[in-house]
Amino acid sequence: MSVAVNESSARATAIATQGLRKSYGEIEVLKGIDFTAREGEVVSILGASGSGKSTFLRCLNLLELPSAGSLDVFGERVRLKQGASDAHIADRKQVDRLRTQVAMVFQNFCLWSHMTVLENLMEAPVHVQGRKKAEVRDEALSILERVGLTHRADAYPAQLSGGQQQRAAIARALVMKPRVLLFDEPTSALDPELVGEVLKVMRDLATEGRTMLIVTHEMAFARDVSNRILFLDQGRIEAQGQPQQLFAGGVSERFDQFVRRFNESAAH
Numbered sequence: 001m002s003v004a005v006n007e008s009s010a011r012a013t014a015i016a017t018q019g020l021r022k023s024y025g026e027i028e029v030l031k032g033i034d035f036t037a038r039e040g041e042v043v044s045i046l047g048a049s050g051s052g053k054s055t056f057l058r059c060l061n062l063l064e065l066p067s068a069g070s071l072d073v074f075g076e077r078v079r080l081k082q083g084a085s086d087a088h089i090a091d092r093k094q095v096d097r098l099r100t101q102v103a104m105v106f107q108n109f110c111l112w113s114h115m116t117v118l119e120n121l122m123e124a125p126v127h128v129q130g131r132k133k134a135e136v137r138d139e140a141l142s143i144l145e146r147v148g149l150t151h152r153a154d155a156y157p158a159q160l161s162g163g164q165q166q167r168a169a170i171a172r173a174l175v176m177k178p179r180v181l182l183f184d185e186p187t188s189a190l191d192p193e194l195v196g197e198v199l200k201v202m203r204d205l206a207t208e209g210r211t212m213l214i215v216t217h218e219m220a221f222a223r224d225v226s227n228r229i230l231f232l233d234q235g236r237i238e239a240q241g242q243p244q245q246l247f248a249g250g251v252s253e254r255f256d257q258f259v260r261r262f263n264e265s266a267a268h
């Protein structure tokens with residue numbers, strides 16, 4: 001009997017969690033997440049508000065520390081000390097290193113308002129990664145060209161539209177040369193007419209074979225661009241699979257209900 005080799009299973013594991021839990025005091029927000037993302041995979045994370053999507057992403061780049069379970073980044077287990085009520089970082093250097101590999105793009109851009117776009121891009125590579133200024137500048141300018149912002153390199157964030165700010169934030173993540181990109185509702189703060197320009201940049205990145213985990217409510221985008229959908233419900237993975245399988249319906253009653261509600265609200 002021959003075994004078909006699934007293309008994605010042949011690739012290296014980028015991120016893996018096992019039994020990942022996160023509590024805030026008495027409230028358990030993530031209730032044991034077993035998840036693997038392979039290199040080059042684009043995974044959209046869907047779920048109702050409060051289901052734990054942001055908390056999950058924030059655990060993956062250690063903005064939050066998991067209360068229990070394991071997290072591996074490119075085969076390296078994150079070393080945490082689990083205390084009675086909270087986790088602590090056991091190896092600060094490891095965490096700093098892994099954080100540069102797993103970049104995050106936020107809903108509200110989080111650009112530094114007192115720096116120009118170019119300065120925003122250069123700040124971390126020069127001051128955190130200790131790279132040469134001239135080299136970083138060249139790279140930053142070529143990334144700005146890719147996201148269509150060359151002409152805004154010397155502008156301050158407040159002088160940009162929301163769509164431009166988010167493209168600058170994506171450029172700022174890229175200049176760190178991360179191996180994984182996390183997006184937390186990157187278009188949710190944008191006026192509807194500006195959503196498309198940001199999704200286009202993200203679509204290009206996905207086509208390049210970047211590893212991307214995207215929390216989004218852009219259902220059509222998730223469906224077209226992702227290799228896989230992860231549906232969270234009350235801190236658990238309720239369903240996951242290829243978009244065409246999941247969106248065909250019948251896999252998870254809760255997912256179907258989520259999509260129905262989404263379509264109803266979009267129709268109004």
Ligand code: ADP
Pocket residue numbers: 024029047048049050051052053054055056
């Ligand atoms: P989502 O991104 O899916 O909307 P979140 O991960 O932001 O969900 O939140 C999941 C749950 O965790 C929510 O009930 C939220 O109130 C709670 N939560 C998130 N962050 C904190 C925090 N820092 N302290 C206490 N509760 C939190």
Ligand code: MG
Pocket residue numbers: 053054055
């Ligand atoms: Mg959220």
